[in-house]
Structure formats: C-alpha cells, structure tokens
Amino acid sequence: MGAGASADLSKDQLKEIYADVKHRLYPHQQTAVETLFESSENAAEILECVNTHLNDAEVPNMDYETKPDFTDKHVSLMSKHLTPELFTQLKAAGATSKGYTISRAIQTGVMTPHLGVGITAGDEESWALFKDIYFPIIKGWHQFDPETQSHASDLDASKLTMTDEQVAMFNEFVVSTRIRAARNVSGYALPAGTDDEDRKKVREVLCGAFEKFEGELAGKFYDLGALSDKDRNTLLSNGFLFQIPKTTNLLWHAGAAKNWPTDRGIFHNESKTVLCWVNEEDHCRIISMEDGGNVKSVFTRFAQISEALKTAAEANGTKLMYCDKLGFLGTCPSNLGTGLRASVMIKLPKFNETEESRQVLEQVCDKFDLQPRGSAGEHSAAVEDKFDVSNKQRIGFTEVQLVQKMIDGVTQVISFEKAMAAGEKDLSAVKGEIA
Known part of the structure; x- marks a missing residue:
C-alpha cells in the first residue's frame, strides 16, 4: 500500500495511507476495502485486502453509471x-x-x-x-482545433536546415537522436480496445509488411514471449524495447496489457537503427535512431520506414489508419496527426544541478514547444545529466516543421546550458529571457 504501511499501524493510520492510494482502485474495489475498514479491527487483514486489489491481475472493463469523481490529484x-x-x-x-x-x-x-x-x-x-x-x-x-483546421504532411528531409554552429552544438551535447511515430492498421481495434483475435491479425499484417523491407531497412521480427531474459534485458537497457506494463500505468488501465506478452514483439535491422514495436500502445511504433546528433540522417531513414510500411501494407490489401482532418490515428490524442516524436538524448549538467534548475529547464522547453523527460522516460531521473528532449506537438505542423522546431528549440536549450557553464548567465537570467 506504499511506504510506511505495515500491520503494526492503527486502523486510523492505515486509513490515512489508504487515502493516498484510493484513486488507484476501481469503485467495486474501494467498496470492498471500505467495508472491511468498517467491519474489521485487524490491520494485517485490511493491508492484505488493499494490496490484493492494487495488484489485481484482471483489468476490468469499467462501465460507469455517472461521471467518476475526480480529486485534486487528477490533472488531465x-x-x-x-x-x-x-x-x-x-x-x-x-x-x-x-x-x-x-x-x-x-x-x-x-x-x-x-x-x-x-x-x-x-x-x-x-x-x-x-x-x-x-x-x-x-x-x-x-493548440490545434480539429473543427477549423486540417492535418498536413511533409517527409522531405532536404528541407531541414542546420547552421554550422548548430551542427557543432549537436555534436558536442547530443548523445543520440531518435525519431518515432505511431502507425495503426485500419479495420482492427487499437490495443486499448482489442481482443486476442484482432491482436493476432495485426501482428500477421505487420510481419507481412516487414518481410517486404529492403536494403538498410531489412531485418527480423522477434516475438516478445520467445525472447530470453538476457536478450530482453539487453534490449531494454539499450533503449530498444518497450517496458513490461505494470499494474499502475497507462497501458494496464487502458486495457492494452491484456494477455501480455502474446503477439507483441520487436522488429529491427542488424544495426538497430530501424526498429518497429508491435502491439504495445499502438499497433506499430516505427523508430529511426542512431548515436550522435545527425538529425537529418535519422529523419531521412524515418521517412523511408514510414513510406515502406505504408506501401507494404497496401500491397498486402490493408491500409493505415488515417483521416484528412486528424492525420494518423492512434490510441492516445497526444500522438495524432504526424504521430511524430523527434527527440535527442542530451547532456545538460547545469540544468540538472538542482530541483529549481530542472524546473527552469521545463519552462525553457515549454517556451519552445518542447517536452523534457528523464533518461528512462517521463517522470524518471536524468542519469549522468542526460535528458530526453522532444517536440511536444504532433498535429498542426508537418513532419519537417516539427523536426525543425525541435532542432531550433534544442539549440536554444544548449545555448542557455553553455552560458550557465561559462558563468555568463544564472538561472534568474535564463528565466528573465524566456518570460
């Protein structure tokens, strides 16, 4: 039930701790726990009941009669x-x-x-x-109004521009570059609403498409359930594979983790610069990545993967989910439109010195429509001062425009980092410039 919970606590003390985790229980689970609070004086029994519900292996399909009550913890x-x-x-x-x-x-x-x-x-x-x-x-x-605006696409990497100064900055500060996007197969339920039959068919469609990949894109599909612990941990530690969903995260509560890991897997080429995740949050997550800060190279390869998947799917008699108004459709509204997330893993020791400096980094990124994350993703720490910084928007701009916004925004972030490292600016000066 969380830190500090033990059978040695009084029932009132357990109630205080329970109040902090109550939002993670479904209504029928809350009723069971609260009934036990009323009927039992046994702290161990109450604690076991709460923990059992928090780790329930079943993902229920909720059917709320009225709008659920939200607390001050709900910020969505x-x-x-x-x-x-x-x-x-x-x-x-x-x-x-x-x-x-x-x-x-x-x-x-x-x-x-x-x-x-x-x-x-x-x-x-x-x-x-x-x-x-x-x-x-x-x-x-x-900041895109679907009622009045429509999506546009442009995958022409030749339109990206970087000055010599920007190239030097990226070479010095950027550890790796990754561009990814969600793609989903029309006619099948998305992972949050799927069943075993649709999930299996999606895997078959995608594996058929991967077989048509040629040249640098060619590779092999690996079934998640067939991977050895060693291979899976190696892929995870190197950032090539998605995490196993926990009972507290988005995938679990969305219903996208049912019957895990059946019909999930990863496709990659030999050099692992091309990766495709199958049946995680979306049907397919296409990823182009490489060490260093050569954004144009990574985007060029991304465009090739995107087009190859579209062409192969159509050759097999299927198509990708897409509409003119919203662009590529997927599981989460944050990944509509281009579905594109262009990110760099970047070393920012000055921005990682204190909690205040990390908050200022968030403010700087917000100013330039960027989203900072820790080394292992959202809500994680910046290990070895490495932050993952990416574009926040996915729709309302073309792919080229979003990648260019990322390049130009990250340039500003690096400029502030260099100025603070040289003693030319402090946090107050940085905050003043972005106000």
Missing part, C-alpha cells in the same frame, strides 16, 4: 473537460462496433491521475463517436 485534460452532462451524452452514444465505450476510454485517466491527457481510443470509430471529448483535449494539448 480529460478530467478538466469531462462534465457530468457530457459524460451522460457520450454514455448515451453507446459503443463502437468493436464494443468500445466512453467508460473504457476514460478509464486510464481516472485510474492514473497524473497523466496529462487521460483518455484513449479503442478503434477508428472512437474518434467520431466521442469527438465531443476528444476535440477539446486535442485543442488543449496541441
């Missing part, structure tokens, strides 16, 4: 925009042909309060059926 755009009236309207809309409902869509945001978005889609139909909640969330996250 979903919790901000979902009113009781809107919930009633969307519940009355029913389910998609794949059976996805508004209760299932908001489940991850209800159970994981710290999320910024807090909602998922279970299939293509979700985006139309529940658009009255998705659209304000998209607008809030991307």
Whole structure:
C-alpha cells in the first residue's frame, strides 16, 4: 500500500495511507476495502485486502453509471473537460462496433491521475463517436482545433536546415537522436480496445509488411514471449524495447496489457537503427535512431520506414489508419496527426544541478514547444545529466516543421546550458529571457 504501511499501524493510520492510494482502485474495489475498514479491527487483514486489489491481475472493463469523481490529484485534460452532462451524452452514444465505450476510454485517466491527457481510443470509430471529448483535449494539448483546421504532411528531409554552429552544438551535447511515430492498421481495434483475435491479425499484417523491407531497412521480427531474459534485458537497457506494463500505468488501465506478452514483439535491422514495436500502445511504433546528433540522417531513414510500411501494407490489401482532418490515428490524442516524436538524448549538467534548475529547464522547453523527460522516460531521473528532449506537438505542423522546431528549440536549450557553464548567465537570467 506504499511506504510506511505495515500491520503494526492503527486502523486510523492505515486509513490515512489508504487515502493516498484510493484513486488507484476501481469503485467495486474501494467498496470492498471500505467495508472491511468498517467491519474489521485487524490491520494485517485490511493491508492484505488493499494490496490484493492494487495488484489485481484482471483489468476490468469499467462501465460507469455517472461521471467518476475526480480529486485534486487528477490533472488531465480529460478530467478538466469531462462534465457530468457530457459524460451522460457520450454514455448515451453507446459503443463502437468493436464494443468500445466512453467508460473504457476514460478509464486510464481516472485510474492514473497524473497523466496529462487521460483518455484513449479503442478503434477508428472512437474518434467520431466521442469527438465531443476528444476535440477539446486535442485543442488543449496541441493548440490545434480539429473543427477549423486540417492535418498536413511533409517527409522531405532536404528541407531541414542546420547552421554550422548548430551542427557543432549537436555534436558536442547530443548523445543520440531518435525519431518515432505511431502507425495503426485500419479495420482492427487499437490495443486499448482489442481482443486476442484482432491482436493476432495485426501482428500477421505487420510481419507481412516487414518481410517486404529492403536494403538498410531489412531485418527480423522477434516475438516478445520467445525472447530470453538476457536478450530482453539487453534490449531494454539499450533503449530498444518497450517496458513490461505494470499494474499502475497507462497501458494496464487502458486495457492494452491484456494477455501480455502474446503477439507483441520487436522488429529491427542488424544495426538497430530501424526498429518497429508491435502491439504495445499502438499497433506499430516505427523508430529511426542512431548515436550522435545527425538529425537529418535519422529523419531521412524515418521517412523511408514510414513510406515502406505504408506501401507494404497496401500491397498486402490493408491500409493505415488515417483521416484528412486528424492525420494518423492512434490510441492516445497526444500522438495524432504526424504521430511524430523527434527527440535527442542530451547532456545538460547545469540544468540538472538542482530541483529549481530542472524546473527552469521545463519552462525553457515549454517556451519552445518542447517536452523534457528523464533518461528512462517521463517522470524518471536524468542519469549522468542526460535528458530526453522532444517536440511536444504532433498535429498542426508537418513532419519537417516539427523536426525543425525541435532542432531550433534544442539549440536554444544548449545555448542557455553553455552560458550557465561559462558563468555568463544564472538561472534568474535564463528565466528573465524566456518570460
């Protein structure tokens, strides 16, 4: 039940600790725990009950009768925009042909309060059926209004520009560069709304597409369940493989971790500069990566992977989820449009000195539409002063524009880092410049 919880505590003390984890339990689980609090004086029994529910191996398909109550811990755009009236309207809309409902869509945001978005889609139909909640969330996250704007695409790497000074900066500070995007196969439920049959078919479609990859893109698919512990840990430690979902994270509460790891896997070429994750948060996560700061090289390869997957899918009689207004469709509203996340792993020792300096880094990144994360992803520490910095927006700009925004924004971040290291600026000066 968390730090400090033990059978030696009084029932009142356990209640205080329980209040901090209550939001992670489903309503029927809360009822069971709170009934036990009323009927039992045995702290060990109460503690066991809470821990059992917190680690329940079943992911229930919630069906809320009314809008769930949100607490001050809930900070997502979903919790901000979902009113009781809107919930009633969307519940009355029913389910998609794949059976996805508004209760299932908001489940991850209800159970994981710290999320910024807090909602998922279970299939293509979700985006139309529940658009009255998705659209304000998209607008809030991307500063893109689906009612008045349409998506545009451009994968021409020759349009990217970097000055000699920028190239030198990236060579000095950037450890590695990665560009990834979500791609999903039309006609099948997304991972949050899928079943075993659809998941298996998606894997078959994607593996058929991978077989058509040629040249540098050619590689091999590895079934996640067949990987040895050694191989899996090696891939994980090098950042090549997705994490096993825990009972407290987005994938679990979204319903995307059912029957794990069946029909999940990774495709990569020999040099591991081309990777494709299969049936994690989305059907396919395409990734181009390499050491160093050669962004144009990484983006050129990314464009090749994207086009190769599209062409191969169409040759096999399928197509990718896409609509003119929202671009590429996926599980999370944060990955619509281009679905593209261009990131650099960058060393920023001055920005990592204190909690205040890390907060200033977040402010600097926000100024330039960037998103900083720790070395192991969101909410992780910057090990060896390494931060993952990427574009925040995915829609409303073309792929080229987003990568260029990342290049120019990271240039500003590096400039501030260099100035602080040289004693030319302090945190106050940096904050003053971005105010």
